[in-house]
Amino acid sequence: METKSVLLVGVGGQGTILASKLLTIGLMQAGYDVKMSEIHGMSQRGGSVSSQVRYGRVVESPVVEKGGADILVSFELMEALRWLEYLKPTGRVIVNDFRIAPMPVINGDMPYPDDILQTLQQVADVSYIDAAAIARQIGSDRVMNIVLMGTIIKSMDLDSIDWESIIRENVKPAFVDLNLQAIAAGMAAV
Amino acid sequence: MKKLLTGNEAVARGAWEAGVHFAAAYPGTPSTEILENLSTYEEVVAEWAPNEKVALESAIGASLAGGRAIASMKHVGLNVAADPLFTFAYTGVNGGTVIVSADDPGMFSSQDEQDNRNYAKAAKMPMLEPANSQEALDMSKLAFEISEQFDAPVLLRMTTRVCHSKSIVESGERAEIPLKPYSRKINKYVAVPAVAKVLRVQLEDKLSALREYAETTPLNFAEYHDKSIGVVCSGVCYHYAKEVFGENASYLKLGFTYPLPPRKIAAFCRSVDKLYVIEENDPYLEEFIRTLGFDVFGKDIFPAYDEQTPEVIRQAVYGKMLPQLDYERSKVTPRPPALCAGCPHRGFFYEIGRRKNVMITGDIGCYTLGSGAPFYGLDSTICMGASISMGHGAAKMLARANSDIKVVSVLGDSTFFHSGMTSLLGSAYNGGACVNVILDNRTTGMTGHQDNPGTGYTATGEPVTVINIADVAASFGIRHIRTIDPNNLSEVRQTLDEFLALDEPSVIITRWPCALKKFSAEDKEEFGAIFIDKHTVDADKCIGCRLCMKAGCPALSFDTAQKKAQIDAAACLGCGVCAQLCNKDAIVKAQEV
Ligand SMILES: Cc1ncc(C[n+]2csc(CCOP(=O)(O)OP(=O)(O)O)c2C)c(N)n1
Numbered sequence: 001m002e003t004k005s006v007l008l009v010g011v012g013g014q015g016t017i018l019a020s021k022l023l024t025i026g027l028m029q030a031g032y033d034v035k036m037s038e039i040h041g042m043s044q045r046g047g048s049v050s051s052q053v054r055y056g057r058v059v060e061s062p063v064v065e066k067g068g069a070d071i072l073v074s075f076e077l078m079e080a081l082r083w084l085e086y087l088k089p090t091g092r093v094i095v096n097d098f099r100i101a102p103m104p105v106i107n108g109d110m111p112y113p114d115d116i117l118q119t120l121q122q123v124a125d126v127s128y129i130d131a132a133a134i135a136r137q138i139g140s141d142r143v144m145n146i147v148l149m150g151t152i153i154k155s156m157d158l159d160s161i162d163w164e165s166i167i168r169e170n171v172k173p174a175f176v177d178l179n180l181q182a183i184a185a186g187m188a189a190v
Numbered sequence: 191m192k193k194l195l196t197g198n199e200a201v202a203r204g205a206w207e208a209g210v211h212f213a214a215a216y217p218g219t220p221s222t223e224i225l226e227n228l229s230t231y232e233e234v235v236a237e238w239a240p241n242e243k244v245a246l247e248s249a250i251g252a253s254l255a256g257g258r259a260i261a262s263m264k265h266v267g268l269n270v271a272a273d274p275l276f277t278f279a280y281t282g283v284n285g286g287t288v289i290v291s292a293d294d295p296g297m298f299s300s301q302d303e304q305d306n307r308n309y310a311k312a313a314k315m316p317m318l319e320p321a322n323s324q325e326a327l328d329m330s331k332l333a334f335e336i337s338e339q340f341d342a343p344v345l346l347r348m349t350t351r352v353c354h355s356k357s358i359v360e361s362g363e364r365a366e367i368p369l370k371p372y373s374r375k376i377n378k379y380v381a382v383p384a385v386a387k388v389l390r391v392q393l394e395d396k397l398s399a400l401r402e403y404a405e406t407t408p409l410n411f412a413e414y415h416d417k418s419i420g421v422v423c424s425g426v427c428y429h430y431a432k433e434v435f436g437e438n439a440s441y442l443k444l445g446f447t448y449p450l451p452p453r454k455i456a457a458f459c460r461s462v463d464k465l466y467v468i469e470e471n472d473p474y475l476e477e478f479i480r481t482l483g484f485d486v487f488g489k490d491i492f493p494a495y496d497e498q499t500p501e502v503i504r505q506a507v508y509g510k511m512l513p514q515l516d517y518e519r520s521k522v523t524p525r526p527p528a529l530c531a532g533c534p535h536r537g538f539f540y541e542i543g544r545r546k547n548v549m550i551t552g553d554i555g556c557y558t559l560g561s562g563a564p565f566y567g568l569d570s571t572i573c574m575g576a577s578i579s580m581g582h583g584a585a586k587m588l589a590r591a592n593s594d595i596k597v598v599s600v601l602g603d604s605t606f607f608h609s610g611m612t613s614l615l616g617s618a619y620n621g622g623a624c625v626n627v628i629l630d631n632r633t634t635g636m637t638g639h640q641d642n643p644g645t646g647y648t649a650t651g652e653p654v655t656v657i658n659i660a661d662v663a664a665s666f667g668i669r670h671i672r673t674i675d676p677n678n679l680s681e682v683r684q685t686l687d688e689f690l691a692l693d694e695p696s697v698i699i700t701r702w703p704c705a706l707k708k709f710s711a712e713d714k715e716e717f718g719a720i721f722i723d724k725h726t727v728d729a730d731k732c733i734g735c736r737l738c739m740k741a742g743c744p745a746l747s748f749d750t751a752q753k754k755a756q757i758d759a760a761a762c763l764g765c766g767v768c769a770q771l772c773n774k775d776a777i778v779k780a781q782e783v
């Protein structure tokens with residue numbers, strides 16, 4: 001099988017790291033070779049962050065190259081546009097309806113463009129979802145990242161993996177049900 | 191058991207499996223997690239050293255006494271530790287010793303991009319370069335054997351991608367290695383010139399033996415497919431190259447990269463038609479291969495800087511990347527990192543940024559973010575500890591030029607203990623007259639909140655005596671030392687006014703915990719009552735003047751339609767800095783509305 005590349009992007013603190021961690025554990029248990037790359041460092045200071053997950057029979061590079069991602073899942077609107085060049089022209093974009101103003105916008109030096117979604121939609125296959133609202137409906141804002149992980153599972157046809165046991169093994173017992181519901185809701189949203 | 195590990199986790203695991211007894215490090219991205227992981231194994235004595243030189247020297251001592259030892263650091267940390275490094279290569283080891291250098295091609299979180307493979311060559315010590323987490327574990331383990339077999343410390347050279355990428359690893363169990371007996375060996379460990387001259391000659395013999403090892407070790411292997419292209423590579427570049435060429439090329443993958451094996455390399459180069467050398471940063475392999483008389487494509491086509499990711503290789507070799515979507519990239523707004531909401535550095539940078547006629551020599555830490563918008567509160571950043579010493583030299587010259595510019599040096603608590611302490615000593619000794627500001631946020635913030643000598647806890651969470659910065663400064667004979675609350679802007683302003691008027695060195699300590707720090711029992715007692723009153727904007731009073739935006743706080747934003755400031759209640763920590771900027775008292779504690 002050809003190696004698949006998943007790019008999860010967002011802003012430091014949005015939970016991309018946990019989502020990609022659960023995803024990679026699932027992929028490994030399903031028998032795939034898996035590599036994941038993350039850049040730490042500035043992530044806690046409100047910078048742009050990415051988790052790059054690649055899986056297949058044998059995976060060489062841990063990084064996704066420009067034009068190489070099968071799916072781009074953006075936890076924040078502007079970040080989808082920043083990372084769009086990494087998407088395969090035939091790839092799919094899932095964008096969360098969530099804006100976090102970067103410092104130049106906060107300082108008033110630059111606007112937060114209001115036509116980002118249209119720009120994305122003009123060139124790519126885009127699903128726009130309100131993962132925060134979905135998470136809130138289930139019971140907690142904090143599983144927004146797991147809702148988005150659900151969208152990846154659906155889009156990449158990974159639903160035969162036993163996500164329930166992976167969640168059970170890696171999440172505190174009190175949050176297992178919430179996380180499972182979040183995955184299901186994410187899968188239903190795309 | 192199969193696990194997904196980062197390269198750093200794998201290095202720690204490999205060292206543990208090798209029976210390592212002693213580990214020391216100073217934090218630094220991308221190396222920090224190696225010691226953090228080692229500190230979780232109870233068989234290992236794991237310590238945060240105040241700097242990398244101390245870390246390496248402690249490891250050398252542990253080796254001398256018969257333990258297996260590891261010292262880990264980021265690439266620039268090895269500059270700090272370079273002095274013991276070179277002589278340690280002469281004396282060799284008792285217990286096997288590994289030094290991990292985590293380089294940062296692409297400078298994701300560093301001030302330079304130096305290639306520390308040059309250190310192995312310069313210090314004449316064996317070097318291993320893993321390409322993935324399995325190799326990181328295996329090589330970390332093997333390095334201790336090599337170290338003892340050849341009586342040499344081993345450099346394990348990592349890079350950001352190897353440190354921070356996860357891949358599948360088969361791990362093993364720990365071998366409990368007894369400490370080697372210690373006996374005094376003056377002719378081995380007392381490197382006075384007469385001894386060192388003998389050791390220097392012996393080092394050449396060790397290197398010859400290591401060169402033979404490099405010829406035969408499976409860490410250096412050729413992988414033959416299509417021979418029209420041959421790629422010589424090390425580290426993660428092996429995977430990058432295979433991503434691009436697959437089986438359309440043959441590979442010589444070098445994992446043991448000092449000393450290099452001339453015969454093995456020549457045999458590979460002769461067997462392929464077109465030769466590429468793919469490596470990050472310096473033409474380290476390329477220059478060696480050229481001395482063997484082979485012509486290669488190297489830094490003439492590949493960039494000498496940044497990562498050599500598949501897209502970079504594709505561009506260099508084929509002149510094009512993978513096809514990408516065409517869209518308007520100019521709409522993307524940059525997202526630079528910023529001081530967190532509630533960061534204790536904010537109040538100080540607001541005040542210092544407004545001052546005219548000051549030169550602010552800075553240092554390395556979260557506070558380096560004070561150099562950007564909206565504060566513009568730094569004139570220089572070179573390396574850890576340089577703020578005070580550079581400020582000292584600058585002040586001497588400004589005084590000679592009869593300039594009325596005053597110098598303020600700014601550094602953090604961890605940086606003070608790292609090397610700022612000796613800089614302050616130099617300035618006190620040599621009649622300096624700078625204002626030295628230590629931003630004591632009670633932690634090593636930038637690298638993810640490690641303890642340091644000022645926090646009262648060790649790497650393993652043991653409570654210890656708190657080293658008091660004011661006491662250290664006082665012991666240098668500094669007479670003007672004041673500890674202040676950085677969130678109280680008038681206190682910051684008045685103290686700066688007062689100390690800038692002095693003609694002798696002074697120290698201001700801003701003492702307030704990092705907004706992301708997990709509070710210790712002592713922190714809770716000292717600061718427990720703070721940061722509980724979130725702030726909010728009283729829209730009736732706000733006139734839309736934007737003065738509060740000068741706080742540069744991510745919790746604050748300006749609603750251009752309503753022409754009012756607003757505060758994100760979820761993000762605000764209630765430090766109150768923005769409230770002090772407002773002339774109309776429009777920013778108030780949330781419960782007062
Ligand atoms: C020689 C060296 N070692 C390590 C680092 C990595 N590093 C950068 S900033 C920093 C810590 C800064 O801590 P502190 O001075 O307390 O400031 P804070 O980030 O908490 O504001 C470290 C360890 C470095 N840049 N140079």
Ligand code: SF4
Binds near residue numbers: 533
């Ligand atoms: S981590 Fe701490 S010191 Fe660093 S910017 Fe955030 S609050 Fe400030």
Ligand code: SF4
Binds near residue numbers: 533764
């Ligand atoms: S009080 Fe003001 S400056 Fe402090 S965290 Fe809240 S919004 Fe930011």
